[in-house]
Amino acid sequence: MPLLCAFAAGLLFGAGLLLSGMADPAKVLAFLDVAGAWDPSLLLVMAGAIAVAAPAFAWARGHRQSMLDLPVQLPASSRVDQRLLSGALLFGVGWGLAGICPGPALVLVGSAVAEGLVFTVAMLAGMVLFELWRRHWGET
Amino acid sequence: MTIDWQTFTPLSSLVGGALIGLAAALLILLNGRIAGISGIVGGLLRPRSGEAGWRLAFVAGLLLSPLVFAQFAALPAARIETSHALLIGAGLLVGFGTRLGSGCTSGHGVCGLARLSPRSLAATLCFMVVGVTTVYIARHLLGGGAP
Numbered sequence: 127m128p129l130l131c132a133f134a135a136g137l138l139f140g141a142g143l144l145l146s147g148m149a150d151p152a153k154v155l156a157f158l159d160v161a162g163a164w165d166p167s168l169l170l171v172m173a174g175a176i177a178v179a180a181p182a183f184a185w186a187r188g189h190r191q192s193m194l195d196l197p198v199q200l201p202a203s204s205r206v207d208q209r210l211l212s213g214a215l216l217f218g219v220g221w222g223l224a225g226i227c228p229g230p231a232l233v234l235v236g237s238a239v240a241e242g243l244v245f246t247v248a249m250l251a252g253m254v255l256f257e258l259w260r261r262h263w264g265e266t
Numbered sequence: 267m268t269i270d271w272q273t274f275t276p277l278s279s280l281v282g283g284a285l286i287g288l289a290a291a292l293l294i295l296l297n298g299r300i301a302g303i304s305g306i307v308g309g310l311l312r313p314r315s316g317e318a319g320w321r322l323a324f325v326a327g328l329l330l331s332p333l334v335f336a337q338f339a340a341l342p343a344a345r346i347e348t349s350h351a352l353l354i355g356a357g358l359l360v361g362f363g364t365r366l367g368s369g370c371t372s373g374h375g376v377c378g379l380a381r382l383s384p385r386s387l388a389a390t391l392c393f394m395v396v397g398v399t400t401v402y403i404a405r406h407l408l409g410g411g412a413p
Contacts, residue, residue, distance in 0.1 A: 132297055136289070136326060138327075139331070146281070146282025147342055151345065153273070156412075158398050164270055171280075177284070177287060182292075182380075204383065209366055214393040217367055218363070220356040223356035228303035228370050241348065249358070250307075252361020252362040253361040256365035
């Protein structure tokens, strides 16, 4: 059951990305291009997503177990630290260069878009590099 | 900031966003997990026991979503003008940065903000400003221009 639910969630998430145009890098870049022909769509995508997800997270805050009796795992920390901001900065640069972030990357792979595959392989490599960095220089 | 009314799609943005929110709601309500794609994928690199299954299932759903979507509507075009070299650079930065920063647009931007996380607000503001700045430099300062 949990596997089926996770699969369905992935399908819905991808459908949402496709319907909203967020799987089209040009549309995302048009949002980030505030000085150009600005497309504010991404703001509404986030507004719609947050509005629907907020009640679910409010529920989750008050429950230790999910509706399928699995542990609810919410991040414990609320500290804004250097790692968080450095990571966000690096991510922001990458995002601004291609207009692709992890979710759309996978949708592009599933759509058999060659550039999506190039990006995703590089993204996975970047994640592996982080694991190596963390093991050698970062704390656990 | 001049809004491009030709490309602005308010209705499909809201509905698509609502679907994304629904997916995140289902994942937290049923599986007790955050629908942050960088975290879901990143956690597959060194999965602890019991961690790989639901992540693979979610990723499978994402990968198959275009196929399912196409049964109901035409797949929107994916317009990419970025060179392979820049795609690789961008991918590396996104991969490393999302793991270092513990999240991305879905993890921080949707789930984090939906649960009123100050960390996610800071992260989201940061990558938004940096993303906007990066595009500004690339398109308007370095003369890359919009396609």
